[in-house]
């Protein structure tokens with residue numbers, strides 16, 4: 001029997017892609033028991049931007065949110081996205097922080113941790129992997145994730161090598177993550193066949209987005225080539241910058257003889273439930289028509305749609321739209337100088353801004369941003385290909401070697417927990433509270449203060465009542 005399984009993304013990536021991760025718990029809690037019986041491989045519901053958004057915009061405790069989902073969905077694998085040593089942000093944390101974060105994620109209900117590094121520098125995902133293994137229970141899955149990008153150095157052989165490395169490191173599954181939705185069916189075929197030939201015994205997952213319109217074709221081709229799991233979103237939360245639709249792929253693949261494990265009635269019920277939720281956010285303007293449409297520019301210009309919008313906004317601000325074509329031509333040059341990093345946050349912004357600056361100044365690298373300087377110093381990790389040596393010498397001095405971004409033994413632990421305790425005092429009641437502060441200090445203080453005030457109010461109120 002041909003078989004493919006589904007990861008449902010409505011609670012994380014679909015919500016993040018279409019409505020900036022602003023889906024409060026009240027808007028999905030009632031459907032969780034139905035989702036629990038739908039037969040998904042997993043439900044992606046945490047990590048990524050959900051943590052920050054809970055504290056910053058939704059006034060929710062992200063840990064509490066996870067526990068409530070866990071309680072309502074005892075049967076389903078719950079999945080999160082983790083940016084390796086950066087956890088859910090963009091800075092490197094000490095190993096002890098990464099370890100504790102993973103421990104608490106598993107303790108509060110996560111089963112599948114999908115771990116990636118923006119540069120595919122796998123040293124940056126080692127600590128998170130080791131912690132996952134250390135605190136694993138029988139349901140835990142450590143998924144090694146590769147950020148997919150196109151460049152002269154990103155050949156099928158290179159991706160196959162990355163998969164071999166992830167397997168050797170001890171990951172249970174491998175995920176190809178096409179953030180920009182630019183993977184074509186032909187590319188998927190070459191990649192999946194190559195990877196399946198080399199490391200066929202490890203389950204392979206494809207994550208892509210509908211942004212450029214490629215996703216359905218690419219997913220179908222990937223399934224035909226033997227991919228084991230695909231990421232999809234319930235249909236009313238699919239398309240545009242989100243994932244392809246769960247039900248649509250279910251019908252197409254079932255007719256082709258694939259066993260999906262999905263319950264047709266349940267997945268349709270999930271969609272019926274979310275339809276009015278989506279409508280509410282269209283009406284409020286949180287979901288824009290722009291995020292729901294198809295934009296093929298990423299295929300034309302070979303840069304992700306979001307990066308292009310950024311660049312156009314920058315040029316408009318500076319009244320320099322006449323330099324647009326020149327800046328576009330400059331992007332691949334800057335990328336080459338930086339050793340072809342995947343164009344994902346924060347690298348997409350860094351490359352885009354530098355290209356614009358190079359063109360506006362009329363001289364390349366006359367002005368270099370601090371981020372790009374730090375990149376050349378090696379603070380983001382190792383680039384996929386050698387960086388421009390002359391430029392690097394100019395930035396860090398010809399006699400200096402780039403720093404090694406890997407947290408060295410001497411930096412294995414820091415004083416984050418101490419700082420968190422000092423900063424929060426009695427506001428902190430759990431290790432989870434401390435961890436929230438370490439990740440997002442300002443938002444956490446605000447959230448925990450509000451929590452305390454609310455409780456004091458309740459206490460006063462109930463005394464008066466009695």
Ligand code: CO
Nearest residue numbers: 013179207209
């Ligand atoms: Co995604």
